[in-house]
Amino acid sequence: MTDSKELQAREKQEVAAPAEHTKPGLLFTPAVDIFETESQITLLADMPGVASKNLNIDLRDDTLTLTGDIDPFEGPDEKDILIEYEVGKYFRQFTLSEVIDQEKIEANLSDGVLRLTLPKVEKAKPRKIAINAA
Amino acid sequence: MLIRRIFNNPALYRNPFNELEQMRRRMDMLAGNLFGGVPQQAVASGVYPALNVTENKDTYYIRAELPGLKQEDLDIQATGKSISISGQKKIAPEDDNAKYHRREREAGKFSRIIDVADNIDTEKVEARLADGILTITIPKAETAKPRQITIQ
Structure with a gap:
C-alpha cells in the first residue's frame, strides 16, 4: 500500500434507505476493503463514530448486513460554525457467494474500523486434486 | 409581432402557476423554520480531513472523522x-495471498490548518480520539466569551 500519497478529501456517500425509516436521519455507506484467502473472507469497514454497542452485523441467506448507529456527540447547547461533513448512520449490504461458517465469524471494532472475519466452511475450501497418471 | 411582444414581456404575461409555486415555496420555508427543517447542508x-466546528458559551469544538488512526x-x-x-493514515x-474484491479505504498523509478567530490559550487546547472521531476542545479566551450585562 502506498502510504506516501496525500489523502484526498472525499464526500461521504449517502445511500437510500432499503426500507422506510421511522427515525429521521441520513444514511451513509462505509468505505470497505474485502479480501479473500483460501480459508476466509475478511472485511474492513470505516465506520467512524460507531461504538461497538451500536454496531449490528447480520448474516442470513447469504446476505450480510452492516448497520452502525451514531450516538450524538455534540452537546445540546452547541451551535454550528462550520459544517463540512454530515453525521448519520451507516448501512451496507453484501451478498456472499461462499458458504460461511456462521459459528466462527469474528468481529472486532477499534478506532472506528470494523474488522470482520468470515471463515469459509470446510467443504468450500479449494482442494488440490491430484491427477493420477494412468 | 405585436403578439410576440406582449407574450415576451414579463410584466404583461404572468404565469399564474409560477405564483402558486412561489407561494408553495414560501409556505415550505415557513414550515421548515417552525419545525426544525432540513439539516444544514x-x-x-476539498482538504482532508473534513472538519466540523461548533461552539458553545465557553468552548470551540473541532471534530474530524479519522477512522483507523x-x-x-x-x-x-x-x-x-x-x-x-x-x-498519516496507515493500512x-x-x-500476501489475499485476493481483493473491494478496495475503497485509502491510506496516506494529510495536513490541514484551521484559523481560529481569537487568540487562544494554547496551554488549554485538548484533543481526544475515540471511535475514529477526533475532538479538539479549545476554551474561549475571556474576551471572546459573551458577558451578561446587568442593567442598573
Whole structure:
C-alpha cells in the first residue's frame, strides 16, 4: 500500500434507505476493503463514530448486513460554525457467494474500523486434486 | 409581432402557476423554520480531513472523522491563532495471498490548518480520539466569551 500519497478529501456517500425509516436521519455507506484467502473472507469497514454497542452485523441467506448507529456527540447547547461533513448512520449490504461458517465469524471494532472475519466452511475450501497418471 | 411582444414581456404575461409555486415555496420555508427543517447542508473544503466546528458559551469544538488512526499517527499543533492537524493514515498490509474484491479505504498523509478567530490559550487546547472521531476542545479566551450585562 502506498502510504506516501496525500489523502484526498472525499464526500461521504449517502445511500437510500432499503426500507422506510421511522427515525429521521441520513444514511451513509462505509468505505470497505474485502479480501479473500483460501480459508476466509475478511472485511474492513470505516465506520467512524460507531461504538461497538451500536454496531449490528447480520448474516442470513447469504446476505450480510452492516448497520452502525451514531450516538450524538455534540452537546445540546452547541451551535454550528462550520459544517463540512454530515453525521448519520451507516448501512451496507453484501451478498456472499461462499458458504460461511456462521459459528466462527469474528468481529472486532477499534478506532472506528470494523474488522470482520468470515471463515469459509470446510467443504468450500479449494482442494488440490491430484491427477493420477494412468 | 405585436403578439410576440406582449407574450415576451414579463410584466404583461404572468404565469399564474409560477405564483402558486412561489407561494408553495414560501409556505415550505415557513414550515421548515417552525419545525426544525432540513439539516444544514455540508460545504466541502476539498482538504482532508473534513472538519466540523461548533461552539458553545465557553468552548470551540473541532471534530474530524479519522477512522483507523491511532494517537501516535496524529500531530496536532496549536499556535496563537491557528490549529494544525497532520498525520498519516496507515493500512497494514494483509496476507500476501489475499485476493481483493473491494478496495475503497485509502491510506496516506494529510495536513490541514484551521484559523481560529481569537487568540487562544494554547496551554488549554485538548484533543481526544475515540471511535475514529477526533475532538479538539479549545476554551474561549475571556474576551471572546459573551458577558451578561446587568442593567442598573
